[in-house]
Amino acid sequence: MSAVAIQDSGRSNIITNTLTIARRNLLHIKATPEQLVEMSIQPLMFLVLFVYVFGGAIASSSKQYLQFALPGILVQTVAFLPFTTAIAINVDFQRGVIDRFRSLPIARSAVIGGRITADGFRVTWSVLLITGLGVVLGFRFGGTAVEAAAAMILVIAFGLTMCWPMALIGITARTTESVNTLGFLIILPLTFISSAFVPPETMPGWLQGFARWNPVTAVIDAARRLMLGLPVGDALVRSIVWMIVIVAVFAPLAIARYRRRV
Amino acid sequence: MTSAIEVQGLVKRFGKVTALDGIDMVAGQGTVFSLLGPNGAGKTTAIRILSTLLVPDAGWARVGGYDVVRQPKSVRRLIGLTGQYAAVDELLSGKENLYMIGRLLGMGGSAARARATQLLADFDLSEAAGKLARTYSGGMRRRLDLAASLVGRPPFLYLDEPTTGLDPASRRDLWSMIRSLVSDGTTVLLTTQYLDEADQLADEIVVIDHGKVIAAGTSKDLKMRVGGQVVVAQPVDLGDVPTARRILESFARDEDAIHTEGEVVTVSIADGVQLGQVARRLDDEGIQMDELALRRPSLDEVFLAITGHVTEENELDVDADAERRSS
Numbered sequence: 001m002s003a004v005a006i007q008d009s010g011r012s013n014i015i016t017n018t019l020t021i022a023r024r025n026l027l028h029i030k031a032t033p034e035q036l037v038e039m040s041i042q043p044l045m046f047l048v049l050f051v052y053v054f055g056g057a058i059a060s061s062s063k064q065y066l067q068f069a070l071p072g073i074l075v076q077t078v079a080f081l082p083f084t085t086a087i088a089i090n091v092d093f094q095r096g097v098i099d100r101f102r103s104l105p106i107a108r109s110a111v112i113g114g115r116i117t118a119d120g121f122r123v124t125w126s127v128l129l130i131t132g133l134g135v136v137l138g139f140r141f142g143g144t145a146v147e148a149a150a151a152m153i154l155v156i157a158f159g160l161t162m163c164w165p166m167a168l169i170g171i172t173a174r175t176t177e178s179v180n181t182l183g184f185l186i187i188l189p190l191t192f193i194s195s196a197f198v199p200p201e202t203m204p205g206w207l208q209g210f211a212r213w214n215p216v217t218a219v220i221d222a223a224r225r226l227m228l229g230l231p232v233g234d235a236l237v238r239s240i241v242w243m244i245v246i247v248a249v250f251a252p253l254a255i256a257r258y259r260r261r262v
Numbered sequence: 263m264t265s266a267i268e269v270q271g272l273v274k275r276f277g278k279v280t281a282l283d284g285i286d287m288v289a290g291q292g293t294v295f296s297l298l299g300p301n302g303a304g305k306t307t308a309i310r311i312l313s314t315l316l317v318p319d320a321g322w323a324r325v326g327g328y329d330v331v332r333q334p335k336s337v338r339r340l341i342g343l344t345g346q347y348a349a350v351d352e353l354l355s356g357k358e359n360l361y362m363i364g365r366l367l368g369m370g371g372s373a374a375r376a377r378a379t380q381l382l383a384d385f386d387l388s389e390a391a392g393k394l395a396r397t398y399s400g401g402m403r404r405r406l407d408l409a410a411s412l413v414g415r416p417p418f419l420y421l422d423e424p425t426t427g428l429d430p431a432s433r434r435d436l437w438s439m440i441r442s443l444v445s446d447g448t449t450v451l452l453t454t455q456y457l458d459e460a461d462q463l464a465d466e467i468v469v470i471d472h473g474k475v476i477a478a479g480t481s482k483d484l485k486m487r488v489g490g491q492v493v494v495a496q497p498v499d500l501g502d503v504p505t506a507r508r509i510l511e512s513f514a515r516d517e518d519a520i521h522t523e524g525e526v527v528t529v530s531i532a533d534g535v536q537l538g539q540v541a542r543r544l545d546d547e548g549i550q551m552d553e554l555a556l557r558r559p560s561l562d563e564v565f566l567a568i569t570g571h572v573t574e575e576n577e578l579d580v581d582a583d584a585e586r587r588s589s
Contacts, residue, residue: 097349
């Protein structure tokens with residue numbers, strides 16, 4: 001047998017492999033400027049549109065509405081970002097890139113880990129960017145710096161949580177079109193029937209029930225209260241429980257589908 | 263000759279479809295071993311099992327002495343895989359694609375960069391190194407894909423229909439690259455649906471159909487079974503077809519060797535028959551020909567000779583479809 005050039009990939013290499021794949025996923029942003037638009041310009045546009053178009057009608061002034069809506073727009077943005085994850089995974093399967101990864105002597109967890117690391121970067125970028133613009137437009141944090149940081153971390157963690165159900169869709173769906181359809185059917189109601197843009201009390205009764213139980217509402221309420229310096233109540237605990245439940249359900253499903261899909 | 267790839271009684275089913283129905287084969291080290299068969303014969307399924315991407319339902323396979331099911335990591339360390347569709351990352355440049363694979367294989371940053379540069383030069387891609395792979399032509403993508411499977415200098419290289427869909431010039435380029443690889447001692451497992459491709463590259467050919475091995479041997483062995491050459495004849499006048507067929511029959515190597523489809527008569531001729539003889543006999547009968555040509559047997563004819571049926575085009579990609587449906 002001729003000498004084998006490939007070295008054993010031990011534990012230490014899992015980190016290198018994960019970072020290599022994360023780097024690859026982030027390089028995709030350079031190749032697809034529309035991804036950058038999705039991560040940056042789209043949420044900024046949402047912020048400006050909502051605050052200045054609806055703000056006056058919903059609250060008494062757009063300035064006041066900005067205080068209410070910014071946390072909602074942050075959470076909505078990070079709930080939509082994993083769309084890109086789902087589509088990217090789907091395309092990787094279709095193009096045979098996943099086959100190539102799986103035929104390499106690397107840990108399969110490195111492929112998933114690389115994806116999540118890259119998504120962590122994308123989510124953090126969007127959160128900081130939107131918060132920055134919010135502050136420029138006049139948003140004022142009402143609490144301590146620790147509370148503000150906690151809110152940011154919570155929102156970022158929620159974005160990563162949502163990667164798992166979206167990854168499952170990306171792995172399961174046969175075409176990118178069905179990823180789009182299914183994703184919208186799930187994410188759109190989740191983000192709108194919540195406390196993101198209006199208080200749930202203004203909705204009809206049957207919708208209020210959904211809005212109150214919606215995990216997005218829990219995360220928005222917690223982030224909003226932390227950012228405004230209001231008493232957090234049980235919202236923080238509820239959102240953390242929701243995130244644990246979502247990851248506990250969808251991560252094993254996504255990983256199992258990933259292993260099985262041929 | 264040590265056996266580098268051993269396969270015994272391999273079975274794989276996808277729902278009701280049996281993609282592999284008990285395949286046995288042995289490939290020697292440093293040889294080009296070809297799996298030849300029509301779409302849906304089970305070639306891709308076999309490659310996927312040998313690359314640890316699929317687990318067989320029965321039987322076993324060893325690559326370099328390692329069991330593909332029980333020691334998948336050891337197998338992955340030995341193989342390079344070039345898929346049916348070029349599995350390159352379209353949103354990365356050629357160079358980034360190869361650099362990424364190098365890093366994933368445990369090379370340091372500068373070693374991975376150096377290897378990428380060298381492979382890009384070897385595969386005539388230096389000029390396009392910095393361009394996104396999605397801007398590459400079909401032939402360039404295949405070359406990049408092949409380069410990607412070679413980054414770790416694997417002793418085993420799997421080529422799954424490497425030239426399907428390529429123009430003749432790109433095919434010849436790829437063939438010569440594959441040939442130079444083999445001279446380095448790499449064991450190549452090649453799947454193809456083209457007899458001429460197997461003929462050009464392979465030391466040993468296994469013909470599979472409906473998941474079964476139906477013939478094995480060198481390219482010469484296989485062609486002996488079909489007959490060296492095939493005459494294709496098409497009379498100008500459709501009414502002359504029966505006469506033409508009768509004449510051609512007298513040159514056939516055996517009674518199964520002649521077929522009529524519409525106005526085209528094909529016949530595998532016996533050894534030693536010259537095209538001139540055939541032409542003279544047709545001329546003597548006053549039959550005017552639209553086409554009269556001599557060619558080498560096609561995969562269809564090899565199939566016909568071995569199985570008694572032609573390759574079934576309507577079964578296109580049964581393999582791949584079945585895989586998709588089953589998951």
